Amino acid sequence: MKMRDNELTKLVTRLESGGPLPTELYRRTGNARILGITGPPGVGKSSLIDRLIDNLRRQDKTVGVIAIDPTSPISGGALLGDRLRMQRHSEDEGVFIRSLATRHHHGGVTDSTSQIVHALDAAGFDIVIVETVGTGQDEVEVAEVADTVVVVLMPELGDEIQRAKSGLMEIADVLVINKADLFNAHAPATGPHYSALKWERPTIHTSAKSGEGITTLCGAMDVHHAYLVHSGKLAERRARAVRAEVTRLLQSRMAASILCALEGPQAQTILTDVAKRKLDPYDAVEKLTKEILGSQKRSSKHAATSTRRQTKKRRKTRR
Amino acid sequence: MKRPLKVLIAKAGLDGHERGALVVAMGLRDAGMEVVYTGIRNTPEQIIAAAIQEDVDVIGLSSLSGGHMAQFRRVMELLKKERVKGVLVFAGGIIPDDDVKKLKKLGIKEVFGPGSTIAAIAEFITKSQR
Amino acid sequence: MEFCAKEVPGWNTISVGGYHMREAGCTAAQEIAFTLADGITYVQTCVERGLDVDNFAPRIAFFFNCHSNFFEEIAKFRAARRLWAHIMRDRFGAKNERSMMLRFHTQTAGSTLTAQQPDNNVIRTTLEALAAVLGGTQSLHTNAKDEAIALPTEESALLALRTQQIIAYESGVTAEPDPLGGSPYIESLTDQLAQQAREYLNKIDNMGGMLKAIESGYVYKEIYHAAYEHQKAVERKAKIIVGVNECVSDKALKIQMQKIDPQLEPRRRRDLATLRKKRNATKVGKCLATLEKAAKGTENLMPIIVDCVRNYVTVGEICKVLRGTFGEYRANHSI
Ligand SMILES: Nc1nc2c(ncn2[C@@H]2O[C@H](COP(=O)(O)OP(=O)(O)O)[C@@H](O)[C@H]2O)c(=O)[nH]1
Ligand SMILES: [Mg+2]
Numbered sequence: 001m002k003m004r005d006n007e008l009t010k011l012v013t014r015l016e017s018g019g020p021l022p023t024e025l026y027r028r029t030g031n032a033r034i035l036g037i038t039g040p041p042g043v044g045k046s047s048l049i050d051r052l053i054d055n056l057r058r059q060d061k062t063v064g065v066i067a068i069d070p071t072s073p074i075s076g077g078a079l080l081g082d083r084l085r086m087q088r089h090s091e092d093e094g095v096f097i098r099s100l101a102t103r104h105h106h107g108g109v110t111d112s113t114s115q116i117v118h119a120l121d122a123a124g125f126d127i128v129i130v131e132t133v134g135t136g137q138d139e140v141e142v143a144e145v146a147d148t149v150v151v152v153l154m155p156e157l158g159d160e161i162q163r164a165k166s167g168l169m170e171i172a173d174v175l176v177i178n179k180a181d182l183f184n185a186h187a188p189a190t191g192p193h194y195s196a197l198k199w200e201r202p203t204i205h206t207s208a209k210s211g212e213g214i215t216t217l218c219g220a221m222d223v224h225h226a227y228l229v230h231s232g233k234l235a236e237r238r239a240r241a242v243r244a245e246v247t248r249l250l251q252s253r254m255a256a257s258i259l260c261a262l263e264g265p266q267a268q269t270i271l272t273d274v275a276k277r278k279l280d281p282y283d284a285v286e287k288l289t290k291e292i293l294g295s296q297k298r299s300s301k302h303a304a305t306s307t308r309r310q311t312k313k314r315r316k317t318r319r
Numbered sequence: 320m321k322r323p324l325k326v327l328i329a330k331a332g333l334d335g336h337e338r339g340a341l342v343v344a345m346g347l348r349d350a351g352m353e354v355v356y357t358g359i360r361n362t363p364e365q366i367i368a369a370a371i372q373e374d375v376d377v378i379g380l381s382s383l384s385g386g387h388m389a390q391f392r393r394v395m396e397l398l399k400k401e402r403v404k405g406v407l408v409f410a411g412g413i414i415p416d417d418d419v420k421k422l423k424k425l426g427i428k429e430v431f432g433p434g435s436t437i438a439a440i441a442e443f444i445t446k447s448q449r
Numbered sequence: 450m451e452f453c454a455k456e457v458p459g460w461n462t463i464s465v466g467g468y469h470m471r472e473a474g475c476t477a478a479q480e481i482a483f484t485l486a487d488g489i490t491y492v493q494t495c496v497e498r499g500l501d502v503d504n505f506a507p508r509i510a511f512f513f514n515c516h517s518n519f520f521e522e523i524a525k526f527r528a529a530r531r532l533w534a535h536i537m538r539d540r541f542g543a544k545n546e547r548s549m550m551l552r553f554h555t556q557t558a559g560s561t562l563t564a565q566q567p568d569n570n571v572i573r574t575t576l577e578a579l580a581a582v583l584g585g586t587q588s589l590h591t592n593a594k595d596e597a598i599a600l601p602t603e604e605s606a607l608l609a610l611r612t613q614q615i616i617a618y619e620s621g622v623t624a625e626p627d628p629l630g631g632s633p634y635i636e637s638l639t640d641q642l643a644q645q646a647r648e649y650l651n652k653i654d655n656m657g658g659m660l661k662a663i664e665s666g667y668v669y670k671e672i673y674h675a676a677y678e679h680q681k682a683v684e685r686k687a688k689i690i691v692g693v694n695e696c697v698s699d700k701a702l703k704i705q706m707q708k709i710d711p712q713l714e715p716r717r718r719r720d721l722a723t724l725r726k727k728r729n730a731t732k733v734g735k736c737l738a739t740l741e742k743a744a745k746g747t748e749n750l751m752p753i754i755v756d757c758v759r760n761y762v763t764v765g766e767i768c769k770v771l772r773g774t775f776g777e778y779r780a781n782h783s784i
Contacts, residue, residue, distance in 0.1 A: 090368040
């Protein structure tokens with residue numbers, strides 16, 4: 001059993017609760033290949049990941065998994081059941097599995113998924129796999145995190161799932177039709193044609209139950225990676241990912257500032273003036289924007305120094 | 320925002336009686352906790368590895384087949400060996416009174432026998448961990 | 450079943466079980482449906498292998514639970530019998546009346562026993578056993594009062610046995626196979642349960658049969674949702690369990706408990722080691738190799754297994770080979 005997990009796990013918990021990723025850890029990221037696995041619930045995403053881990057471990061690659069399940073809108077609790085299917089890898093030194101609840105974040109992943117991917121990347125995992133919730137067609141955020149997006153479906157899906165499919169298809173780099181064993185849709189003996197020069201999305205039949213098609217799937221993901229590297233698309237994707245991540249962080253920071261500013265005495269006066277028809281709402285927004293940007297400057301300086309202090313205190317995680 | 324309590328529910332050893340563990344897992348979810356369920360036939364090593372990687376606050380162990388002493392003892396030993404701190408461990412199932420005493424000595428905080436309610440289990444966890 | 454139809458025609462080949470699902474938490478209607486759906490799968494498999502339905506079906510038996518709701522349980526057995534007869538006649542074209550008969554063993558419900566006030570369990574078991582007999586069971590297992598706590602002692606097991614002997618010999622309820630038939634209440638309960646079970650069976654058919662329903666996680670989910678609903682009902686006292694959520698007494702009742710002799714395990718290990726030393730290792734190796742080869746094909750394994758056992762191959766060794774070939778079931782939890 002691996003001791004190093006003790007530190008990584010605590011870091012993940014801090015990130016999950018909105019804490020920042022230490023700068024020196026961020027500098028060490030960029031080496032892992034990030035795979036996103038998405039698709040409707042019950043198609044076998046977790047079971048496939050269990051098989052992928054097998055395959056990757058045989059190639060001596062280390063694997064970090066982030067498996068996301070929905071938070072119950074009523075109780076705020078969650079039943080995290082993905083790990084169950086991968087539990088046999090728990091003890092493997094080269095595998096780290098973490099289940100996360102969405103905590104009401106929409107988009108198929110959690111607020112902190114990019115940060116946690118960074119943490120696993122910095123910790124030295126060769127492959128980081130993100131399993132999304134799989135409930136709706138708006139779950140496309142995984143494409144902003146992953147290098148390769150695998151969309152998993154199964155034959156004979158009902159109407160509802162067909163609808164969800166259409167949104168997902170746009171982000172699929174590899175399409176998997178799982179549960180081939182149940183529907184006698186046996187995988188063709190040779191995999192689909194694909195080349196590292198021009199990417200045509202392959203459709204691969206798999207069975208997480210029998211293991212059929214898993215090698216083909218791994219092969220397709222490797223070729224897709226090669227394609228990304230050769231075509232320069234990898235850099236493009238990662239630039240897009242950075243932009244998306246910074247945008248998200250910026251938005252949440254701004255949202256927090258807005259809420260904070262609206263509590264202040266200045267805002268109260270402005271709002272009262274609008275109510276009394278002394279100001280119109282647009283003027284109010286002008287004034288408040290100035291107010292917010294002013295306080296933003298002050299607080300961000302403060303935040304930056306305190307983060308640096310924290311970072312120093314934190315010991316380096318693995319490697 | 321403080322995160323919800325995170326609980327690992329697992330069954331150790333050769334014991335397929337899963338009803339209680341599942342009902343507790345569902346109940347704790349509905350009590351607002353994040354529950355990682357790892358099902359039947361876990362080795363103590365797997366349970367501890369999962370508890371570490373998931374960074375849980377609580378581990379709930381279930382046994383109805385009589386293997387609790389051997390299995391739970393090993394879980395508690397590993398917990399120490401791996402220097403996992405601050406994790407509350409409780410157990411449930413068919414466990415004779417004499418063994419309950421022994422398990423408590425090993426560091427298992429509470430043992431919930433037949434007839435226990437989810438409400439009582441949830442309250443126990445919340446009180447102990449907050 | 451194929452082997453027995455030829456070689457041991459008087460043997461009851463299979464006991465199609467529903468007991469475990471009911472213990473795991475499913476409802477009476479689900480118990481009927483899931484058990485019969487299993488039965489359908491067995492019959493279907495045999496028919497597909499080329500067996501004549503009337504050749505093996507008369508030897509199929511069932512194994513049900515008997516839970517605490519007295520009339521519902523009686524109606525459950527009646528509904529199951531009716532449904533099975535129709536399934537055998539209409540779906541499988543059975544001609545022999547015996548193929549349509551649902552013969553069954555019953556065990557009283559272990560999950561209704563309480564660790565609190567264990568003496569009360571004698572009453573529970575008596576009522577459940579009576580319901581099973583009134584429902585027409587062919588054979589019966591009565592649980593002992595201490596089974597919510599441990600394996601039974603000799604004394605408690607004897608009391609459980611006497612319970613059914615009193616029902617059998619003294620009560621007179623065995624005089625008539627279906628004594629409550631014709632009672633409007635029982636008949637309407639029977640109709641209701643049959644209808645509910647039929648709906649489940651249709652759903653399972655639409656999923657492509659019981660194997661697919663199990664593998665998709667559907668059956669598992671249904672069972673555990675029912676178990677959770679039961680627990681919630683008990684906690685809000687919509688269901689009363691005497692001694693647990695009502696009529697509780699503070700007095701801790703001490704009862705004598707069966708303790709398993711710790712020497713049992715080492716003794717068994719020694720016996721097994723001796724057996725392994727004494728048997729003919731070459732023959733054992735050969736038997737297992739033959740079994741493995743046959744398991745990969747479509748040949749009937751029974752004669753080969755019998756041969757294995759004759760040469761002192763252990764059940765563990767046999768199962769290991771079969772697991773290696775067929776794989777192992779991993780429950781599909783989709784909660
Ligand atoms: N027959 C069959 N069942 C599968 C296969 N893959 C997954 N399953 C089952 O489908 C259910 C859902 O699987 P899971 O991996 O949890 O799906 P997820 O919700 O997409 O993560 C489980 O009961 C699995 O055992 C497969 O290839 N064949
Ligand atoms: Mg999953």
